[in-house]
Amino acid sequence: MVHSASDPLSIDLYDQPGHLIRRAQQIAAQLFRDVLGPDVTPVQYAILRMLQEKPGIDQVTLARLVALDNSTTADIAARLEAKGWVLREILPRRQRRLTLTAEGETMLAGFVPNVHELHERMLAALEPQEQAEFKRLLRKFVQLHDVRESTETSSAD
Known part of the structure; x- marks a missing residue:
């Protein structure tokens, strides 16, 4: 079916901000995997960086700072704890304080050169x-x- 320019259904997909943002996110995620490998995801990296900047913050605050919901943050924190990169300490009211372990600090430091390469590759064009x-x-x-x-x-x- 052919749509005319006056037809409300004739919208160029590559002129839609939502589509462009989704494609940009796909490209960024693929570049992240290409450069940093399978050991860490972009969201895990964001959590590790935030914990480096704000050691000992609680899980709810962390979720807000990295723009995730609480249950997703809890799940990712548990995975990072299983890798030995994060320590989760139980606080009153079922909250958890999160800190990077020495292994987590080492892993994060090892990511730095790759993250610089990632940023260069993302914006090179x-x-x-x-x-x-x-x-x-x-x-x-x-x-x-x-x-x-x-x-x-x-x-x-």
Whole structure:
């Protein structure tokens, strides 16, 4: 079936932000696997980095900081604990404090050169000014939607 330009069904898929964001995420995830290998996922890496920046934070705070729900964060933390990279300490009220183990610190330090390579490969096709603008727009997009989500969540309570 052919759609005319005035037809509301004739939308160019590659002009839709949602599709482009999904494709960009697929590309980023594949590059992550290519460069860092199968031992760590992008979300696990984000959790490890956050624990390095904020050692001893509780699981609920960690979930908020890496933009995951609590149950997903708990599941990933359990997997990282099983690898020996994270220590989960039980706190009152069924909360858990999370810290990197020495092995986790070592693994994370080993990822650093690869993460630099990953970032270079991700942005290599863009000029330096385009790279900066691309990251600026992504940060703005995420920040604006994070604010909107937190406002909507608090108004729903």
